[in-house]
Amino acid sequence: MSPSTDSHPTVADPTADWAGVQLHVVTGKGGTGKSTVAAALALALASSGRTVLLCEVEGRQGIARMFDVDPLPYAETKIARGLADDRGHAGSVYALHIDAESALLEYLAMYYRLGRAGKTLDKFGVTEFATTIAPGVRDVLLTGKVFEAVERNSRNKGAMTYDAVVLDAPPTGRIAQFLNVNGELAGLAKVGPIRSQADRVMTLFRSPRTAIHLVTLLEEMPVQETVDGIAELRSIDLPVGAVITNLVRPHELDEEALAAAAERGLDAEDLAADLDRAGLEATDTLVSALLDQAADHATRVELENRQREVVAEAGVPTYTLPQLPGGVDLGGLYELAATLKEQGLGR
Amino acid sequence: MSRTRVGPLTGTPGSQAPALDIDAMIDDRSVGIVVCCGSGGVGKTTTSAALALRAAERGRKVVVLTIDPARRLAQAMGIEKLDNVPRPVPDIDGTGSLDAMMLDMKRTFDEVVTSQATPEKAEQILSNPFYQALSSSFAGTQEYMAMEKLGQIHRQAQKDGSYDLIVVDTPPSRSALDFLDAPERLSSFLDGRFIRILLAPAKGPARLMTAGFGLVTAAMTKILGTQVLKDMQIFVAAFDTLFGGFRARAEKTYALLQADGTAFLVIAAPEEDALREAAYFVERLSEDEMPLAGLVINRATLASDHQISADEAAAAAARLERGARESTEGTAEQSDRTVGLLRLYARRLRLVEREGRLRERFSAAHPQVPTAVVPALPTDVHDLKGLRLIGDLLADRA
Numbered sequence: 001m002s003p004s005t006d007s008h009p010t011v012a013d014p015t016a017d018w019a020g021v022q023l024h025v026v027t028g029k030g031g032t033g034k035s036t037v038a039a040a041l042a043l044a045l046a047s048s049g050r051t052v053l054l055c056e057v058e059g060r061q062g063i064a065r066m067f068d069v070d071p072l073p074y075a076e077t078k079i080a081r082g083l084a085d086d087r088g089h090a091g092s093v094y095a096l097h098i099d100a101e102s103a104l105l106e107y108l109a110m111y112y113r114l115g116r117a118g119k120t121l122d123k124f125g126v127t128e129f130a131t132t133i134a135p136g137v138r139d140v141l142l143t144g145k146v147f148e149a150v151e152r153n154s155r156n157k158g159a160m161t162y163d164a165v166v167l168d169a170p171p172t173g174r175i176a177q178f179l180n181v182n183g184e185l186a187g188l189a190k191v192g193p194i195r196s197q198a199d200r201v202m203t204l205f206r207s208p209r210t211a212i213h214l215v216t217l218l219e220e221m222p223v224q225e226t227v228d229g230i231a232e233l234r235s236i237d238l239p240v241g242a243v244i245t246n247l248v249r250p251h252e253l254d255e256e257a258l259a260a261a262a263e264r265g266l267d268a269e270d271l272a273a274d275l276d277r278a279g280l281e282a283t284d285t286l287v288s289a290l291l292d293q294a295a296d297h298a299t300r301v302e303l304e305n306r307q308r309e310v311v312a313e314a315g316v317p318t319y320t321l322p323q324l325p326g327g328v329d330l331g332g333l334y335e336l337a338a339t340l341k342e343q344g345l346g347r
Numbered sequence: 348m349s350r351t352r353v354g355p356l357t358g359t360p361g362s363q364a365p366a367l368d369i370d371a372m373i374d375d376r377s378v379g380i381v382v383c384c385g386s387g388g389v390g391k392t393t394t395s396a397a398l399a400l401r402a403a404e405r406g407r408k409v410v411v412l413t414i415d416p417a418r419r420l421a422q423a424m425g426i427e428k429l430d431n432v433p434r435p436v437p438d439i440d441g442t443g444s445l446d447a448m449m450l451d452m453k454r455t456f457d458e459v460v461t462s463q464a465t466p467e468k469a470e471q472i473l474s475n476p477f478y479q480a481l482s483s484s485f486a487g488t489q490e491y492m493a494m495e496k497l498g499q500i501h502r503q504a505q506k507d508g509s510y511d512l513i514v515v516d517t518p519p520s521r522s523a524l525d526f527l528d529a530p531e532r533l534s535s536f537l538d539g540r541f542i543r544i545l546l547a548p549a550k551g552p553a554r555l556m557t558a559g560f561g562l563v564t565a566a567m568t569k570i571l572g573t574q575v576l577k578d579m580q581i582f583v584a585a586f587d588t589l590f591g592g593f594r595a596r597a598e599k600t601y602a603l604l605q606a607d608g609t610a611f612l613v614i615a616a617p618e619e620d621a622l623r624e625a626a627y628f629v630e631r632l633s634e635d636e637m638p639l640a641g642l643v644i645n646r647a648t649l650a651s652d653h654q655i656s657a658d659e660a661a662a663a664a665a666r667l668e669r670g671a672r673e674s675t676e677g678t679a680e681q682s683d684r685t686v687g688l689l690r691l692y693a694r695r696l697r698l699v700e701r702e703g704r705l706r707e708r709f710s711a712a713h714p715q716v717p718t719a720v721v722p723a724l725p726t727d728v729h730d731l732k733g734l735r736l737i738g739d740l741l742a743d744r745a
C-alpha cells in the first residue's frame with residue numbers, strides 16, 4: 001500500500017476483506033444506490049485510518065450533493081474525515097469530479113506541453129468532439145485519470161497519494177465496456193501515447209488490487225442485471241468484488257408467522273387481544289389493516305428471498321445495507337459506512 | 348395485493364393536486380400520442396405498457412413503443428425478439444387491439460442510413476468506427492431514435508389507419524429532460540464547428556485551411572494517430588449529405604410532440620431525486636409549449652386511513668415487548684408477531700408521511716398538475732394481469 005502524505009501510520013487490518021485492494025469500483029443498475037454506496041465505502045475506509053479518494057465520472061456532482069459541499073472542481077478536495085478508530089486514528093476522504101474535457105486538457109499539458117495548441121483545440125471544438133464521439137476516447141480519459149490517482153507515488157513530490165481510491169462508476173450496463181476500453185483500443189488509436197498507457201491501465205484493472213462491486217436491490221430487474229454484469233466482467237477477466245444489496249427493509253416476522261401471513265392465516269382475535277394489552281383500541285379497521293399489511297410483507301419477503309438466492313448463486317461475497325427510512329443525509333452516510341465496516345467491507 | 352383501499356390520493360397527505368383522469372385521457376379520440384417521461388427506474392415502461400393495454404381493452408387500436416422492458420414483461424407481451432417492428436400482443440379483451448415493440452436503437456439508426464444514402468455510401472458509413480460509436484453509445488442516440496421510430500410509426504398509422512393511439516416509453520436516462528434535449532444535442536453536435544472544419548478541406552475552399560486548423564490537425568494526429576483522423580474525415584464527409592435529412596426529421600417529430608393530439612405523462616417515484624426531475628420536466632414542457640396531461644406518482648407507499656399514528660404504533664410495540672418479557676403466560680410468541688406487525692405499521696406510516704411531504708412540496712410549486720398515485724405492489728409487474736392491475740390503479744378503479 002502506498003504511503004500517504006498524512007503522517008499517520010496505515011492501521012488498516014491486513015487480514016480484512018479486500019485488504020489489498022487499492023481501487024474499489026462501484027457499479028450497479030441505475031438508481032440502486034451506486035453513489036451512496038461508493039460514498040459510504042469511502043467513509044468506511046477512511047474510518048479505518050486510510051486516506052481515500054472518491055471519484056465520480058458521470059458529471060452529476062452527486063458527491064457534492066451527498067456531502068453537502070459546493071460543486072467540486074477538477075481538483076482533489078478534502079470533503080470529510082472518517083470516524084476515529086479505537087486508537088484514535090481517522091483517515092480522510094478527498095473527492096474528485098473527473099470530466100473528460102478537463103482530463104484531456106490536463107493530459108495534453110502534461111505530455112505535450114501543448115499550451116497554446118491545447119487551447120486552440122478547445123476553441124475549435126476538438127476537445128468536445130474527441131470526448132463525445134471519438135469512440136472510446138472519453139472512457140480512456142476517465143479511466144486514465146483514475147489509474148493515475150491509484151498509481152501516483154510519493155516520488156512525485158508534493159502530490160497527494162491515497163491508500164485507496166473509490167470510483168462511483170457508470171451503471172452495470174456500461175461497466176464492462178468502460179473498464180475494458182483500454183483493452184479494446186486496437187481498432188482505433190493503434191499508435192500514440194494514449195495507446196501506450198492502455199496496457200498499464202489494463203494490468204491494474206485486471207489485478208487483485210482492483211475490486212468491482214455491484215450494488216443491487218432485492219428486485220427482479222436489478223438482480224438480473226447484476227448476475228449478467230458479473231458474468232460479463234468475468235468473461236473479460238475483470239475482478240468481481242462484492243455484491244452489496246441496498247435498501248433492504250427489515251423483516252419483522254419469523255418464518256412461521258410469515259407463512260401464516262401469506263395465507264392470511266394470522267389469527268385476528270389473538271391480534272386484537274395483543275393490541276388491547278398494548279393499550280390500543282383494537283378496531284376492526286386497525287386489525288384488518290395490520291393483517292393486510294402482513295400479507296403484503298410476506299409476499300415481499302418471499303420475493304426478496306428468491307432474489308437473495310439468485311444473488312447467492314453468483315458465488316460472490318455479499319453485504320447488506322438497510323433502507324434508511326428518512327433518506328440519506330451526511331449522518332446517514334456515516335451510518336451506512338459503519339454498517340459496511342461491521343460486515344467487514346472497508347475495515 | 349392488500350385489500351386496503353388505495354387509489355389516487357386516498358387518505359394521503361399532499362392531496363391538493365387535482366386528480367388525473369386516465370380513462371378520460373385514453374377514451375379521448377383526439378389524443379393520438381401519449382409519451383411517458385421520467386427519470387430512470389420510476390416505472391415508465393410499466394406505466395406505458397399498462398396504459399396501452401387499458402386503452403386497447405377500452406376499444407382503441409394501440410401500439411406501444413417500449414425501450415427496455417423487464418425480461419419477463421417482454422416475454423409476457425411477446426416482444427422479447429427485438430425485430431424492431433410492432434407485433435400483436437395476444438389475449439387482449441374487447442374490440443380494440445394492442446401491438447407492442449421494443450426499440451432497437453442501432454437497427455433504427457442503420458435503417459435511417461440505408462434509406463437515406465446510396466448503397467455504396469451507406470456501406471461506407473455503416474462500417475465506419477465513428478458511426479458505430481455514434482449509433483451504439485453516443486449519449487442521446489437512444490432518445491433520438493425513439494423519436495425517429497415514433498415519427499415512422501405515426502406516418503404509417505396516418506397512411507393506413509393501423510393505429511389510433513401510440514404510447515411511447517422513453518429511454519432510461521438519468522434525466523427526464525434528455526428526451527427533449529438529446530435530439531437537439533445530437534444534431535447540433537453533428538453541425539458543430541469542428542465537423543464543419545473537417546468537412547472544409549474535402550470541399551476545397553482553401554481559405555479555411557488556416558494556420559489554426561493546421562495546428563489542430565497536427566495535434567490530433569500526434570495524439571490519435573493518422574488512421575483515426577482518416578476514419579473521422581471519411582465519417583464526417585459521408586454523413587454530411589445526411590445531416591439535412593436528420594435535422595428535418597427531428598424537427599418534424601418535435602412539432603408532432605407539440606401538437607394537440609399529444610399528451611405527456613410525467614412518471615415519478617415519491618422520492619426527492621425523481622420528483623426534482625419531474626419538476627424540471629414539467630417546467631420545461633410548459634416552456635416548450637408541449638401538452639402535459641399529468642403526473643403519475645408510481646410505487647407510492649399508501650395507508651388506508653390513519654387509525655393510529657406512527658408514534659402510537661411504535662410506542663404500543665415497545666409496551667407489548669416489555670409486557671411479554673415480564674409475563675409468565677404463554678402469550679410471548681403471539682406478542683412477538685404483534686410487535687412485528689406494529690413495527691411494520693409504524694415504518695410504513697413514516698414512509699407515507701415522508702412521501703406525503705415530498706409530494707406536497709411538488710404540488711405547492713406546481714398546483715395545477717393533475718396527479719394519479721399508484722401504490723408499490725409487493726411484487727414486480729411481469730404479466731398482463733399485473734399490467735391490468737396497474738391500469739386499474741392508474742384509473743382509480745382498483
Ligand SMILES: Nc1ncnc2c1ncn2[C@@H]1O[C@H](COP(=O)(O)OP(=O)(O)OP(=O)(O)O)[C@@H](O)[C@H]1O
Pocket residue numbers: 028029030031032033034035036037062171246247248321322323324325327328336521618619620
Ligand atoms: N440505504 C439507503 N437508504 C435510504 N435511501 C437510500 C439508500 N441508498 C440509496 N438511497 C437513496 O436512493 C436514491 C438513489 O441513490 P443513488 O443516487 O446513490 O443511486 P445511483 O445508483 O448512484 O443512481 P444513478 O444511477 O442515478 O447514478 C437517492 O435518493 C439515495 O439517497
Ligand SMILES: Nc1ncnc2c1ncn2[C@@H]1O[C@H](COP(=O)(O)OP(=O)(O)O)[C@@H](O)[C@H]1O
Pocket residue numbers: 219220221386387388389390391392393394415416417519645646647721722723724725726727728729737
Ligand atoms: N407500482 C409498482 N409496484 C411494484 N413494482 C413496480 C411498480 N411499477 C414498476 N414496478 C417494477 O419496477 C421495475 C422497474 O420498472 P420499469 O417500468 O422498467 O421502470 P423504468 O422504465 O422507469 O426504468 C420493474 O421490475 C417493475 O415491475
Ligand SMILES: [Mg+2]
Pocket residue numbers: 034035036062168
Ligand atoms: Mg449515481
Ligand SMILES: [Mg+2]
Pocket residue numbers: 391392393414415416516517518519
Ligand atoms: Mg424502462
